[in-house]
Amino acid sequence: MTLAPPSRRFEYVTDGLEIYRRSFATIREETDLSGLPADLHGVATRVVHAAGDVGVVEDLAAHPDVVRDARTALLSGAPILTDSQMLASGVTRRRLPADNEVVCTLREPEVPGLALAWGTTRAAAAVSLWADRLEGAVVAVGNAPTALFHLLELLLDGGPRPAAVVGMPVGFIGSAESKVALAEHELPGGGQVPWVVVHGRRGGSAMAAAALNAIADEDELA
Amino acid sequence: MTLAPPSRRFEYVTDGLEIYRRSFATIREETDLSGLPADLHGVATRVVHAAGDVGVVEDLAAHPDVVRDARTALLSGAPILTDSQMLASGVTRRRLPADNEVVCTLREPEVPGLALAWGTTRAAAAVSLWADRLEGAVVAVGNAPTALFHLLELLLDGGPRPAAVVGMPVGFIGSAESKVALAEHELPGGGQVPWVVVHGRRGGSAMAAAALNAIADEDELA
Numbered sequence: 048m049t050l051a052p053p054s055r056r057f058e059y060v061t062d063g064l065e066i067y068r069r070s071f072a073t074i075r076e077e078t079d080l081s082g083l084p085a086d087l088h089g090v091a092t093r094v095v096h097a098a099g100d101v102g103v104v105e106d107l108a109a110h111p112d113v114v115r116d117a118r119t120a121l122l123s124g125a126p127i128l129t130d131s132q133m134l135a136s137g138v139t140r141r142r143l144p145a146d147n148e149v150v151c152t153l154r155e156p157e158v159p160g161l162a163l164a165w166g167t168t169r170a171a172a173a174v175s176l177w178a179d180r181l182e183g184a185v186v187a188v189g190n191a192p193t194a195l196f197h198l199l200e201l202l203l204d205g206g207p208r209p210a211a212v213v214g215m216p217v218g219f220i221g222s223a224e225s226k227v228a229l230a231e232h233e234l235p236g237g238g239q240v241p242w243v244v245v246h247g248r249r250g251g252s253a254m255a256a257a258a259l260n261a262i263a264d265e266d267e268l269a
Numbered sequence: 270m271t272l273a274p275p276s277r278r279f280e281y282v283t284d285g286l287e288i289y290r291r292s293f294a295t296i297r298e299e300t301d302l303s304g305l306p307a308d309l310h311g312v313a314t315r316v317v318h319a320a321g322d323v324g325v326v327e328d329l330a331a332h333p334d335v336v337r338d339a340r341t342a343l344l345s346g347a348p349i350l351t352d353s354q355m356l357a358s359g360v361t362r363r364r365l366p367a368d369n370e371v372v373c374t375l376r377e378p379e380v381p382g383l384a385l386a387w388g389t390t391r392a393a394a395a396v397s398l399w400a401d402r403l404e405g406a407v408v409a410v411g412n413a414p415t416a417l418f419h420l421l422e423l424l425l426d427g428g429p430r431p432a433a434v435v436g437m438p439v440g441f442i443g444s445a446e447s448k449v450a451l452a453e454h455e456l457p458g459g460g461q462v463p464w465v466v467v468h469g470r471r472g473g474s475a476m477a478a479a480a481l482n483a484i485a486d487e488d489e490l491a
Contacts (some may be wrong), residue, residue: 050383050397050398050400052383052387052389052394052397053397053419053422053423053425053426053428054422054425054426055422056421056422056425057418057421057422057446057447057450059414059415059418059443059446059447060415060442060443061388061389061390061393061415062390063390063391063392066390066415066440066442066443069441069442070440070441070442073441073442074441096440096441097439097473098439098471098473099439099440099441099444099469099470099471099472099473100470100471132358133355133358133359133474133475133478135358136354136355136357136358137355137474161272161274165274166283167274167283168283168284168285168288169285170285171283172274175272175274175275176272178272192281193281193282193283193288196279196281197274197275199278199279200275200276200277200278200279201275203275203276203278204275204276206275217319217320217321217475218288218292218318218321219291219292219295219296219318219321220282220288220291220292220295221281221282221288222321224279224281225279225281228279247321248321248322249320249321249322250321251319251320251321251473251475252355252359252474252475253355253439253473253474253475256355
């Protein structure tokens, strides 16, 4: 079968790179990034792009080392650990500097049993299955507040430390609270795992993936 | 290795079903769905849930037959066609009534060549690869406005007609315009393919998947 394109009937930009360029230009015109550190501007721009809403910049907050530490970890081959398959799907593989593994353990067969035994959600139980991969990894939570709480509990128990946490669960129950807990956590012995959050109810796999994609490659149009 | 749960250190709801129940109750408290037809309330609730933002209800608009026609199509085994892998990942398979196929053609090998030859985006070219599967299908666009414009051009050329279109591309360039075009289209010979949109810049794979998940199964907590 020979495919033919349909008749062009609408006026729209059809060059993918040009769409990105104009999108990011519009975002820069409409947002004030001056309150954010320079190395977070790429994350802010991409998160706004994913949200279709410049207002999310007001809720973006981060530890000062998060972009540097997450990028360094990815360059040295660290895996990305996510709480949802959708978020894993949203990571643009060609932007990853070391063909980094992207891992979501939510569908592993032991998850339902652990969740039941521990009296928690599957998303939270799945975090425990990150196990040895957690040390030095880049973590991204874009769906379940319980996954973020569970991760913090592991950290506060003295468990393996990831290089950075993208904390952007979405929703009405526990989401805002889990992001405050991440922003305020203190590790045993002091200090924090560097983090970036969108405070409040907003968040989601698309925003979390956008943050990862910005961290993974400084080049906006790569 | 025997896994143990971490020490519970935060107060949060850990029952997945209870989280859904409270989330949907909060959404119903905070939104006014009275302006929407009854069979769209499930879609509205889930789209708000995915967005973490009750404000999206104001931008939700739909053809009166969209939920009925999309549900009927899925019951009879119609495939779901999506513009992004992330959206395909977001469809909850256990909610689908006929083990429906979920198809994203974006990564098929002919896509880059077609996009180049036709002077359009890969997302738009990928829509043409839906080909024979488009007739009677449930289409969901959650990322690329160009995919939605391309689909409309196929329809206006007299191409195969899907049963319904979830039109929720996100972004700053073309997104709002593509959704207006969907809401206002008129097929050759008259009438429309039933549609549901979130007008404006907002949208995205998560909202589009949420709309599909609500359409696929009337049971809110399934």
